[in-house]
Structure formats: structure tokens, C-alpha cells
Amino acid sequence: MPKAVLWDFGNVIVRWNPRTLYEKIFPDPAQRDRFLSEVCTLEWHAPTDCGVTFTENCARLIAIHPHHEAEILAWRDRWSEMFSGAIAETEAAMAELQTRGIPQFGLSNISHETLDSTLAMSPAFGLLKSYVASGLEGMMKPDPAIFQLCCDRFSLAPSEMLFVDDSARNIEAARSLGFATHHFVDPAALRPALVGHGLL
Known part of the structure; x- marks a missing residue:
């Protein structure tokens, strides 16, 4: 049974989607899809999560x-418009874990330039005892090294942490390293998963 929870940030604690911004810039869905698949792609964005x-x-x-x-340039200047609020089910679960005395930590692929503004988006981030942010470390999920850094920094073995992430690729990497995992797809499934792991 894990005794701590390791949370991803984007689309687990707060909702993030570039389309939320680019729907305003490209009202035509075809133009928008083409721009996000050929110009500002997630692959292009990745270096910012490693410190660029x-x-x-x-x-x-x-x-x-x-x-x-x-x-x-809107990707940089209007970054905050890609967010659409916190995920209530996660906030509630984190508050409940706090009352149970369950340690909570963070592991996010996130730019060092947007870290502080993201942490300000929900009081739930204040419940984290510590976190690892890829932009500060120069490495990112699913690199095994960043998972090992979490273990070293939080003084916990992989099996002692439940890792919650919306990326199947990251979940598979963590599982292969011995972490308990929950693939965050449906917010309603979060609390039952925490109960199933004996955390609530």
C-alpha cells in the first residue's frame, strides 16, 4: 500500500489545453487544428518544460x-488563457488526504517561467509538502531520472507513492519503476482509486 501521493499538475489539479486560447485566435476549427498540429505543437513546446x-x-x-x-508569440504572452480552472474533484481529494495526514508531493513537466503562476491557480497546491518541476531540473517525465529524483528528494521508495498523471506514457514509465499509479482520465474515478489504494 502506498503511503503518499505524487501529483501531476496540468489536467490533474488544473485544466490546461492550448485550444482554450487558440479558439479565440482561430475561430475556424480547420485553421486552428492545422496551426496546433503543424506549428505550435506539443513537441515544439517540450523544450520549455526542460528550461528553455x-x-x-x-x-x-x-x-x-x-x-x-x-x-x-501568443503562446508566450497569453499562456494563462490556456487554463480553465481547477479540477474540483482533485481539490476535494487533496483536502481529504490532508485531513488524513497523507503526505502529498508534486511532479510536473512545467516551465520555470510559469511555475509560480500555476501554483497560484489553486489552494490545493499549498497542500504539497514539496514538488519536482522539470523546468528547474532540466529533465522531464517520462525520463526515469526525474522519478528517481522524486524518490531521493522526498525520501520515499517508488512503492510508497501513488503517482497520479493524465499521460499514459508517464504512467507506464512510473509503473515500470515500481510506483503505484492512477491514470487520471475521469475526475469522478479519482476518489475511488484513492480508496482502493487505502489512502482514503
Whole structure:
């Protein structure tokens, strides 16, 4: 049985989706889909989660797609508009875990430039005893090294933590390293999973 919970941030504690912003910029769904699949892709964004600045990463892309300069810079300048609030079921579960005295930690692929603003989006982040943020460490999930860093920093073995993440790839990586895992897909399934692991 795990004795602590290791939380991802985006789409587990707070909702994040670039489409939330780009629906405002590209009202035409076809144009929007094309831009997000060919220009500002998640693969292009990944270096910012490893410490590259938004300005540097945007500049690289603008050099390739100069006609989309304004839309690319929106990724940096209007980042907060990609969020649509906290996930109530997660906030409630974290509060309940807190009352039970269950230690809670964080592990997120997140830029060092957006970390503080993200942590301000929900009081639930204040329940974390500590966290590992990829942008501060120069490595990101699913690299086994960042999971090992969590174990070292939190003084816990993999089997002592339940890792909650919305990415199947990250879940598989954690499971292969011995973590208990919950693939966060349906918020309503979170509390039953915590009960099933003996945490609530």
C-alpha cells in the first residue's frame, strides 16, 4: 500500500489545453487544428518544460513560420488563457488526504517561467509538502531520472507513492519503476482509486 501521493499538475489539479486560447485566435476549427498540429505543437513546446525560455523557443519557431509570428508569440504572452480552472474533484481529494495526514508531493513537466503562476491557480497546491518541476531540473517525465529524483528528494521508495498523471506514457514509465499509479482520465474515478489504494 502506498503511503503518499505524487501529483501531476496540468489536467490533474488544473485544466490546461492550448485550444482554450487558440479558439479565440482561430475561430475556424480547420485553421486552428492545422496551426496546433503543424506549428505550435506539443513537441515544439517540450523544450520549455526542460528550461528553455518561452522567448527563445518562440524565436526558433518564428524563424520557420514568420507569417505566424503573432500567433506563436501568443503562446508566450497569453499562456494563462490556456487554463480553465481547477479540477474540483482533485481539490476535494487533496483536502481529504490532508485531513488524513497523507503526505502529498508534486511532479510536473512545467516551465520555470510559469511555475509560480500555476501554483497560484489553486489552494490545493499549498497542500504539497514539496514538488519536482522539470523546468528547474532540466529533465522531464517520462525520463526515469526525474522519478528517481522524486524518490531521493522526498525520501520515499517508488512503492510508497501513488503517482497520479493524465499521460499514459508517464504512467507506464512510473509503473515500470515500481510506483503505484492512477491514470487520471475521469475526475469522478479519482476518489475511488484513492480508496482502493487505502489512502482514503
